[in-house]
Structure formats: C-alpha cells, structure tokens
Amino acid sequence: MILWVALLMMSHCCLNGAAAENMGLERIQKCSTTCSQGLRCKTTPNYLFPPPCQNPPVNLTTSSPFHNISLSTVMSCEGRQRCSLQLRFKTVLQLTESIHGVSFCTMTPGMLTDCQIFSFTKKSRERMSGLQVEVEDDCTNISPNQRVQILVKTLPTYCGITWTGTYHAPGCTSEDLRRHVPECITGRLSYDVNPERKELSVNVTDMLEDHDYHLRLCLNNFICAGTGAHTLIKKEEPMKRAILPYSRPLPCLCIEGWSAVTDAPRVRVCPFKDRLEELWLGITFDPLEEALSWELACPVAVVVALCQQRKDGICVDLPHSSRNVSREKITFTKVDPHPQLCMKFTAGSQSWTRCPFADERFQAWEVTVTRQQGHEEVKMSSKINATFSVGLCEQSAVSPMCQTNETHSVHVEKHKSVDLNLPGELCKVNSCLQIKRLDVKFAVTVMHCYDQCDPSIPFTKQVTWDLTWFIVPAGVCLSGIIIVTLVLHAVLTVYKRRKQKGNGGDCSSEMHTESTLDCVVPTLQTHPARHGGVLIPDSPQRGNTEKANLLSD
Structure with missing residues (x-):
C-alpha cells in the first residue's frame, strides 16, 4: 500500500512538472506559411502602392469568406537567451473562383504597415473552389507587450470584404520571456540585510550573458530616483555580488538592476516594503513660527491628525486637525508645543503615534x-x-x-x-x-x-512658612550647644585633677590609704601665732580654734 501511494505521488509530481514546462510558449525552428492539403500557396511581395478595392461579386456580398480567425504567439530561438516572438495567424477561408489569395497586415502606432500576401496557384484554387481551406502563417515579428491592429483581406481586394481585430502580445511578466527573450531578461536579485552596518549584500543570477550589469539603490515613486549607492558588475567577474550601503530602511527603498545595454528592462526588489513605521520620523518644529511640519518620504496614502495623549495611552484627535496626505509636505501652523500634543498617522487599518514634544525641550x-x-x-x-x-x-x-x-x-x-x-x-x-x-x-x-485641602485657610499670593523651617534649625543649634558643653566639662575635669596631683604629691606618696580629705587639710593650715614664746598651731577644727583663742587670753 505504501509503495502504491509513493508511485502515485511520483506520477503526480511528474505530471505537474510536465504541465509547468508546457506553460511556456510554443517553439518553432523557423517561420513558415502553410495551406490546406491540395492547395498550393506562396508568399508574394507586398504591394508598394496597393490597388484600389473592387466591387465584390454577388456570392461575397451575402456572407464573409473568413471563418475562425485566430491569433497567437510562438517563440523562435537561436540559443538559450536569443529568442524572438512571432505572431501566428490562422484562418479558415471559404474558397471561390473569385478569391485568388489572402492579405494579412499588422499595424502599430508610429510604425509602417507590415503585410504578408499569400496567393494560391490557379490550378489548385480551381480544383478546391467551393471548399473551406486553412491558411496559417507565423513569420510576423512582434515585440513583448506590443499591441497591434490586424487587417485581413482577400486578393484581389474587394470593398467591404475585410476582417479587423486587435492583438496584445504577452509581456515580460511571463517567466518564459524573462528567461529567454533579451528584451525581457533583467536578471534575478537576492539580498541579505546587515542592520548594524546598514548594508545590503546583493547577488545577481540569470543576467544577460556577455554584458555588464548595473546595480543601485533608489526611492520608488513615479520613477525610482537614485540615492547615490551605485555599482557596475563586470561580466568577467565570477561572483556577481555587490555591497550597497543605505541610510534609512524606508519601505520605498529598492534595489534596482539592469543589463548594460540600451533600453534594457529593469528588475526591482524592495527589502523594507513592510517597514511603514519608518515613515513617521522626520517631524520638525519651528518655535518662532510655532509650525509643526512633516514630509512623507515615500508615496503612501495616510491620514495625519494632531491628538492629545491621555494617561491610558489613547490619543484623542484635536478638532479640525485631520489631513489626507499621499506625497506632499504637511504643516500645522500655530501649534502649542506641549508634551501631551502628538501626531497620529493612520494607513489602512493601522495607526502610529509620535509625540515630538515629549522631551519637554519646546514646552512654552x-x-x-x-x-x-x-x-x-x-x-x-x-x-x-x-x-x-x-x-x-x-x-x-x-x-x-x-x-x-x-x-x-x-x-x-x-x-x-x-x-x-x-x-x-x-x-x-x-x-x-x-x-x-x-x-x-x-x-x-x-x-x-489636587489632593483634598483645608478650605478654611484661604489661598494667598504670599508664601506661608512651614514650621519645619524653624524646628529643624533649632534642633541643630541645641544639639551643637550640648556637644560643646560636654566637651568643655571633660576638659575642665582633667585640668583640675592634674592640678590636684601637683599640690598634694607628698601626701599621696606617704599615705596611699588616706582619704582625699586628709590630703587637703595641709592646704587649709595658716601660719603659727606666737603667745608668750609658745607656738600654738591653728587647727582646722572649730573646737580647737576656740581653745587656742582662750589660751592666748
């Protein structure tokens, strides 16, 4: 079962491949003119001055002799890239004795009329008179995408017995023509983007053989205007590759390539065609004129409006500020440059917002x-x-x-x-x-x-001082005073102790166990008094002093 499914898939792929090959134009080795079997026809030179038309016979006035006229294009090739297009003309003709041949003419604007004349031999037309015969010719050169007028007449030319039509040749959009017809060969472009270095690495394949190749960057508008990045790939170079630097990844920035021949067709690819957000840069503001301007770098239908940015992220349009823009520069005059004022761009179903004053540089x-x-x-x-x-x-x-x-x-x-x-x-x-x-x-x-406040206190132009301005400095000063006092107290205490040690050094050396009060006593003693030649020392005690006074009496 699995083998059977595999065979079916292979056959399906083969059939699709064959069908794909058959989608191209029919190939011919060389052009030719053919008629129905038994009818001998030959191509004769075109008339330099065609004779005037004749009155048709009775049998041609009732119906046209031409039936099932068809036009198509075939390709004649002399090499892989040296093919040309030929217009194939085919008609079914009701042959009579009065019809000696067929004239097939093509006319294009600005060009001379090109005619092919097919005449029948006398014996063959007499033999097949009254029968329907086929005439086919594919020797008329045409160009890709060419529109031609077709005129089919009988020989001799009978007045009013003609067939006219219009034919449009296939264009270079056909893959078959782009590969094999020189007028349609543009080459194929592939690229890699290096956003850090802002460079495009471009490779070229299927370019026209034996010719140099041009590559450039351009901005696609009515025409693709060059941006300065241009290079020429020589036909001798084995690797058809070039590096093109770019400044901004605009959606209309394209890579264009063409062969170095006159009127060569061009191929164009646009690497950043989906980068619409790049268009919303370049907003400028003139603070003197209070004018906000923006110019579209690429041709895109966009609606531009000024809006106010809310806290929830929604930008509400300002009244009467919406503009439809496709190419030109747009300017909003007398604009207040506030951080909440933004510019909104809408293209299709998408919108983008840019706020040029968000940095508050222009806030008035x-x-x-x-x-x-x-x-x-x-x-x-x-x-x-x-x-x-x-x-x-x-x-x-x-x-x-x-x-x-x-x-x-x-x-x-x-x-x-x-x-x-x-x-x-x-x-x-x-x-x-x-x-x-x-x-x-x-x-x-x-x-x-604002927050809720006390309505009893009126609003005033004078500044009301906060208690904080008094409490904080007072606390700092008080702390300083306390610190200075403590330092001075410590210094004074040390000083007194050192002085005491200097005055009572003997006492301290002889009696280490005595109290401090005993060591202070000698400093309170006075000079001795004389009483009858007897020395009576002063006592520090009150009782002893009174006793001494009494003895002296």
Missing part, C-alpha cells in the same frame, strides 16, 4: 503647585506672551471628561509668572484645574488635579 508654559499648611499654591509661568483659559471642573467616575462650569481668561507675559487665586471649591474631592492656551489654533487641554 507650565503650572507649578506647592502645598503649604494644608492648602496648595498654584502658579503659571510662560516663556512667551500667551493667553490661557483657566477653569475649575469636577471629574466623575462615569466619564473621563471634566465638566467646567466657569472659565476665566488669564494672560501671562514672557518670562513671568501669575498666581492663580482659587476659591475653596478646589478643595473638593475630584476637583481639577483645567487649562488651555487660547492664542493658537491647536492646543491640548491640560488638567491639574
């Missing part, structure tokens, strides 16, 4: 909020003279929109700031400050939402 104004003792102080500053719409609004859990009941116009001068004295409603839950610039055409609506 800002709102700063400082929290002071339970309330918030709001200031608006601007780098230019600008006018704003400022209002309070409340957000709801149902809709992300913020409903504003009342708005005020605020003007801010260049390099100055304005205090926004807000009422107590800002202290409500979900209260926000809604700001939009008014002196431009395209601006985002910015919301600043």
Whole structure:
C-alpha cells in the first residue's frame, strides 16, 4: 500500500512538472506559411502602392469568406537567451473562383504597415473552389507587450470584404520571456540585510550573458530616483555580488538592476516594503513660527491628525486637525508645543503615534503647585506672551471628561509668572484645574488635579512658612550647644585633677590609704601665732580654734 501511494505521488509530481514546462510558449525552428492539403500557396511581395478595392461579386456580398480567425504567439530561438516572438495567424477561408489569395497586415502606432500576401496557384484554387481551406502563417515579428491592429483581406481586394481585430502580445511578466527573450531578461536579485552596518549584500543570477550589469539603490515613486549607492558588475567577474550601503530602511527603498545595454528592462526588489513605521520620523518644529511640519518620504496614502495623549495611552484627535496626505509636505501652523500634543498617522487599518514634544525641550508654559499648611499654591509661568483659559471642573467616575462650569481668561507675559487665586471649591474631592492656551489654533487641554485641602485657610499670593523651617534649625543649634558643653566639662575635669596631683604629691606618696580629705587639710593650715614664746598651731577644727583663742587670753 505504501509503495502504491509513493508511485502515485511520483506520477503526480511528474505530471505537474510536465504541465509547468508546457506553460511556456510554443517553439518553432523557423517561420513558415502553410495551406490546406491540395492547395498550393506562396508568399508574394507586398504591394508598394496597393490597388484600389473592387466591387465584390454577388456570392461575397451575402456572407464573409473568413471563418475562425485566430491569433497567437510562438517563440523562435537561436540559443538559450536569443529568442524572438512571432505572431501566428490562422484562418479558415471559404474558397471561390473569385478569391485568388489572402492579405494579412499588422499595424502599430508610429510604425509602417507590415503585410504578408499569400496567393494560391490557379490550378489548385480551381480544383478546391467551393471548399473551406486553412491558411496559417507565423513569420510576423512582434515585440513583448506590443499591441497591434490586424487587417485581413482577400486578393484581389474587394470593398467591404475585410476582417479587423486587435492583438496584445504577452509581456515580460511571463517567466518564459524573462528567461529567454533579451528584451525581457533583467536578471534575478537576492539580498541579505546587515542592520548594524546598514548594508545590503546583493547577488545577481540569470543576467544577460556577455554584458555588464548595473546595480543601485533608489526611492520608488513615479520613477525610482537614485540615492547615490551605485555599482557596475563586470561580466568577467565570477561572483556577481555587490555591497550597497543605505541610510534609512524606508519601505520605498529598492534595489534596482539592469543589463548594460540600451533600453534594457529593469528588475526591482524592495527589502523594507513592510517597514511603514519608518515613515513617521522626520517631524520638525519651528518655535518662532510655532509650525509643526512633516514630509512623507515615500508615496503612501495616510491620514495625519494632531491628538492629545491621555494617561491610558489613547490619543484623542484635536478638532479640525485631520489631513489626507499621499506625497506632499504637511504643516500645522500655530501649534502649542506641549508634551501631551502628538501626531497620529493612520494607513489602512493601522495607526502610529509620535509625540515630538515629549522631551519637554519646546514646552512654552507650565503650572507649578506647592502645598503649604494644608492648602496648595498654584502658579503659571510662560516663556512667551500667551493667553490661557483657566477653569475649575469636577471629574466623575462615569466619564473621563471634566465638566467646567466657569472659565476665566488669564494672560501671562514672557518670562513671568501669575498666581492663580482659587476659591475653596478646589478643595473638593475630584476637583481639577483645567487649562488651555487660547492664542493658537491647536492646543491640548491640560488638567491639574489636587489632593483634598483645608478650605478654611484661604489661598494667598504670599508664601506661608512651614514650621519645619524653624524646628529643624533649632534642633541643630541645641544639639551643637550640648556637644560643646560636654566637651568643655571633660576638659575642665582633667585640668583640675592634674592640678590636684601637683599640690598634694607628698601626701599621696606617704599615705596611699588616706582619704582625699586628709590630703587637703595641709592646704587649709595658716601660719603659727606666737603667745608668750609658745607656738600654738591653728587647727582646722572649730573646737580647737576656740581653745587656742582662750589660751592666748
């Protein structure tokens, strides 16, 4: 069973291969003219000045003698890449004694009429008169994709007895023609991309023999305009290969190749045709004119709009900012360069968003909020003279929109700031400050939402000092005083001990077991007093002193 299935698959592949081979044009060794068996026909020179038409006989006025006219293309080859196209003409003719032959002419715009005349011998036409005969010819040269007018007449030419038609020759899109007809041979291109070095390695196969080959990079528009990267592959080189550097992987950047012959057909492949995201670069902003511009690098139908980027990632289109672009440059004038303002590109079912002011380099104004003792102080500053719409609004859990009941116009001068004295409603839950610039055409609506605050403390332009500014310095000073006091106390204690050791050194050396008080006593003694030649020493004790006084009396 397995062997049988394998045989069936092999036969199927062989049949498909044979069918694929048969899809090409029919080959002929050389052109020829043939007629039905028994009818002798020969090709005669075309008339330089054709004779005028004659009135047809009665038997030709009722019906046309031409039946089943068919036109087709065959190929005549003298080598693998040296083939030409021939137009094959075939018709069935109702032969009568008044018809001596057939004239077959082709006409193309700007070219002379080319005619083939097939005449029948007298004996053969008399013998086959009244019968339907076939006439076939394939000796008319045509070019790929050529459109020709066909005119078939009888000989002699009878007025009104003609057949006309149009034939369109196969073009170079046919694989058979691209391989064998010189006018269609373009070569085959394959490539590898090196994104790190920004290089394309291109290989060429099936190029026209015995000819050099051109390779270049170009931007495909109405025509493929060269970008500067160009090389010539010599026919003597064994490896038909070249390296082409590129700057940006644009979808319209293509590799183009053609043989070094006059009017050679060209082949084109575009390695980055799916890289549409590369088109959305190159956004420029003129801060003096406040103009935001973008130019399409490749011809693509795209819708461009300005939008405001939300926190959830959705970019909401600004009113009246949508533009349809296919080739030209687009400019939005009077644009407020805010970080939330972006440009949205939509091509087909896909969309891309670019935010040129996200780095805040061009931000013209800002709102700063400082929290002071339970309330918030709001200031608006601007780098230019600008006018704003400022209002309070409340957000709801149902809709992300913020409903504003009342708005005020605020003007801010260049390099100055304005205090926004807000009422107590800002202290409500979900209260926000809604700001939009008014002196431009395209601006985002910015919301600043705040925490709940104490409405009893009014908003003021003066700065309220926080207790932190007093507590922290006072604590630092107190700590310093304590540290200095401890250091001085330690130094003074050491100093006293050293002094005591210097004055009472004998006592300390003789009586180590005595107390400190005993060693201090000698320092309290006074000079002895004389009483009748008797020396009575002073005693440190009160009783002894009184006794000494009494003795002296």
